[in-house]
């Protein structure tokens with residue numbers, strides 16, 4: 001990777017160490033927003049983006065955390081040397097880099113070199129496999145392009161699957177319901193899947209990792225919990241609808257009819273919560289207006305489908321902008337009982353929770369999610385939580401630990417994402433010409449100056465998470481531009497965006513619902529809840545105090561088909 005001056009860019013690992021690692025083990029937490037803000041972001045992300053990597057290679061590092069092959073790395077190769085090697089290949093010479101080695105190093109691995117021992121494992125290599133490259137639609141040569149392996153629409157594909165086979169496996173094929181396991185947990189992950197990804201580990205023989213429509217369901221127990229919540233909401237709705245089947249539906253068709261109708265409702269709920277509760281907090285009122293994202297209750301005409309809007313996920317959205325969520329991840333989860341009292345064990349830190357569901361078996365979905373709405377989200381800042389950045393490990397595939405900030409930066413370089421200043425220009429934002437021009441606190445500017453030679457070299461993810469927050473928002477201007485535009489296209493370009501396909505009476509019911517409704521409907525012992533769960537109770541002791549679930553608006557499914 002070459003910088004504007006033609007020299008090597010700083011390694012992603014080095015940028016991460018200087019800019020994204022905290023010197024302080026105590027991160028600043030929000031006084032106003034709950035951990036749910038980050039969790040919904042992750043759950044939503046898994047509905048709309050998944051950039052696959054090749055699964056044939058176990059790791060670009062050996063299990064001992066050293067280089068698998070010295071050519072097989074993400075080490076910088078200044079332009080001249082690449083050109084020379086290509087010329088040598090074209091002229092039939094083998095030179096110092098034979099074709100196999102060139103294609104290996106270009107195609108599969110960009111592993112990160114660790115020149116220190118922060119992880120304390122003595123490893124010198126962090127695994128990084130390049131995203132799969134796909135041929136262009138015209139099948140001719142061009143720049144490298146990646147794909148999205150899930151449906152980009154907010155349609156609950158993380159719950160139901162993005163393929164026919166997966167959605168069929170997740171269905172009981174009786175009365176429109178989804179498969180569950182004991183305690184109304186998600187079904188167990190099957191062995192074939194476990195072997196393929198070799199990621200999720202269980203603490204005891206009686207515990208399983210879980211299966212859902214998206215294979216990242218086991219990344220952390222908060223995520224598995226919200227998956228379980230929505231699977232249960234599907235089954236709850238299906239059980240109500242099966243009792244009021246229209247006479248035109250034969251009993252042979254009952255399962256399919258109820259499944260599709262329920263899925264339609266759950267999809268509408270996901271879209272409604274995203275545009276009504278989540279995005280206003282993330283982007284702030286001004287951006288909601290600017291990008292035409294306001295909910296415009298019942299005004300269908302404002303939400304008319306526009307076939308000119310390309311609803312696919314933009315590379316820059318998945319590869320850097322929406323990864324702003326990584327800067328919101330707190331240190332861990334704090335399971336909380338029905339009266340919102342923390343369990344004696346206090347916080348369970350993420351470094352022990354990733355790809356291991358034991359917390360869910362110990363405390364259950366209710367206690368995990370109550371903690372998620374009662375505890376704060378991390379204040380947005382370029383520094384990632386200690387427990388994500390330091391000992392972050394995903395079982396064997398990443399034996400050397402995983403530095404999430406470095407991986408985000410490296411992923412941007414893998415996809416050829418333009419630099420921070422170029423992205424600002426593309427968003428028609430003022431373009432900084434020097435470090436002094438950056439709209440960031442001095443402390444952050446100094447760190448950037450220490451690691452980059454020029455302001456034009458700053459990686460997009462690094463620059464975007466370092467920007468000052470916009471007033472009333474949780475993110476800076478560049479991320480607001482990419483995220484705002486993406487969610488506008490996702491809605492305008494979605495022919496099945498919910499206000500356009502459900503009846504007016506049904507629409508009014510969906511508009512009633514908040515995420516608090518779903519929690520109340522499905523969690524045992526959920527006696528009280530704050531109405532706005534993306535905010536903490538202390539944000540507004542009066543408006544957001546905990547109230548009985550009876551006072552939370554419900555989704556009235558009575559006479560659904562005649563509404």
Ligand code: HEM
Nearest residue numbers: 038041042045049050051220318322323325326329407411
């Ligand atoms: C505990 C919390 C989280 C963990 C452990 C986590 C971990 C990861 C990992 C390991 C990747 C793959 C990185 C790569 O190889 O390029 C990833 C990708 C990503 N993450 Fe997160 N993440 C978390 C939360 C979030 C949140 C809160 C958001 C957004 C609000 C988010 C958005 C994304 C996006 C957009 C991608 C790229 C997805 C794709 O296209 O494949 N993540 N995350």
Ligand SMILES: [Ca+2]
Nearest residue numbers: 047151153157
């Ligand atoms: Ca989807």
